[in-house]
Amino acid sequence: xxxxxxxxxxxxxxxxxxxxxxxxxxxxxxxxxxxxxxxxxxxxxxxxxxxxxxxxxxxxxxxxxxxxxxxxxxxxxxxxxxxxxxxxxxxxxxxxxxxxxxxxxxxxxxxxxxxxxxxxxxxxxxxxxxxxxx
Ligand SMILES: [Zn+2]
Numbered sequence: 568x569x570x571x572x573x574x575x576x577x578x579x580x581x582x583x584x585x586x587x588x589x590x591x592x593x594x595x596x597x598x599x600x601x602x603x604x605x606x607x608x609x610x611x612x613x614x615x616x617x618x619x620x621x622x623x624x625x626x627x628x629x630x631x632x633x634x635x636x637x638x639x640x641x642x643x644x645x646x647x648x649x650x651x652x653x654x655x656x657x658x659x660x661x662x663x664x665x666x667x668x669x670x671x672x673x674x675x676x677x678x679x680x681x682x683x684x685x686x687x688x689x690x691x692x693x694x695x696x697x698x699x700x701x
Contacts (some may be wrong), residue, residue, distance in 0.1 A: 569601045569618055577601050581620035586649035587629070588682050590622040590665055590690070591699045597610045600626045604648055605633065619649040624687060628680045635679030647676040660701040663693035 569577060578599075585590045585599060592599045602621040604609030609631065621629070629646065637644045647657055657673035658666055666682040668674030677683070694700035 568613060571661045573615060574601050574620065576615065577618045577620050581649075582616060584620070585622035585625055586654070587621060587625040587647065587680055588687065589654070589660075589701060590625075592620070592622070592685070592693060594624065594697070594699060595690075597623070599623075602626050602629070604650065606631045607635070616650050624684060625680045625682070632679055635675040637675045638678050639674055640671065642671070643656065644675040646679060647672055663695050663701060664688050671682045 578592070584590060585592070590599075598622050600623065601612045601618050603613070604617050604619050607613065611617050626642050632646065634645050637640070647654075652672065656678070657668060657670045659669050661667045666690070668676060669679040691700050
């Protein structure tokens with residue numbers, strides 16, 4: 568469990584955005600989760616390098632998963648790792664609100680975390696109008 572100090576650092580490090588879908592925390596009305604990238608019950612450590620800031624929909628969909636199926640190839644791939652991977656290397660924003668995977672890791676994460684659910688797209692359209700997305 569991250570300490571209060573560590574939680575502040577994790578939020579700042581993530582620029583107050585979900586590290587998977589880039590949702591801005593300030594406008595959602597709740598504190599994003601400090602998630603374990605590598606789940607604790609699968610040997611993940613309780614340390615800064617294993618923490619990521621995640622919105623509720625991403626954290627719920629990710630759950631205990633570390634891999635998924637690449638929708639393009641059908642092969643099992645690992646998910647995006649916010650500490651090891653760069654977001655822009657694996658994702659792009661299409662049409663200003665759709666988060667699209669551009670690598671096997673990106674595509675697998677897009678599908679596993681359901682990064683473009685209807686409600687998320689609706690919210691992003693509003694954030695876009697406010698200049699808060701992407
Ligand atoms: Zn998210």
